[in-house]
Amino acid sequence: MIELRALAARLDLALHHWPSERLAAIELAVNRQTLRRYRAAEAEPGALFVARVAELSGVSLHWLMTGEGPQRGPVVAEPAVLLELHAGMANAPDPAAAALKAYEQIMASAASPSEIPALVRFAIKQAQAG
Numbered sequence: 001m002i003e004l005r006a007l008a009a010r011l012d013l014a015l016h017h018w019p020s021e022r023l024a025a026i027e028l029a030v031n032r033q034t035l036r037r038y039r040a041a042e043a044e045p046g047a048l049f050v051a052r053v054a055e056l057s058g059v060s061l062h063w064l065m066t067g068e069g070p071q072r073g074p075v076v077a078e079p080a081v082l083l084e085l086h087a088g089m090a091n092a093p094d095p096a097a098a099a100l101k102a103y104e105q106i107m108a109s110a111a112s113p114s115e116i117p118a119l120v121r122f123a124i125k126q127a128q129a130g
Contacts, residue, residue: 008041010064011050013071015039017057028052058113081106081120088124098127 015035018024025032030049037043045053054061063071085106086099102123106116 004044005041006067007045007050007065008039010059010067011045011053012039014053014057014059014064017059027056081116084120085123088120089127092127102127 015021015024018027021032021035025035028035028049029052030038034043038045038049050064051061053059054064059071060069062069082099082103085102086095089095089098089102092098102120106119106123109119
């Protein structure tokens, strides 16, 4: 069974992903009063809400629910990232290999999905410069 106060504390940490409570409430599609009640352990959030917090904030759903394991979840990119890298590295001797290598490095170093576009731009710029 999940201890409500511990879940509320982890939710509070995950909600620091957003610059304000107002923006978090908007993106999570919940009113601010409800969000405050979840953070204060005055109400138990539903599973879909908790899953959405994990997905949008980049924390591990398992950690958010249980407090066990790593706090950050795996970063998953869309296939479009690999395609963009491949197109940007067209002048490399082996564009597919260069794109795959850059993709693996990006996925290993990205702390959150929001960092991926900047890392892709950097990798393409580096490949085109040298």
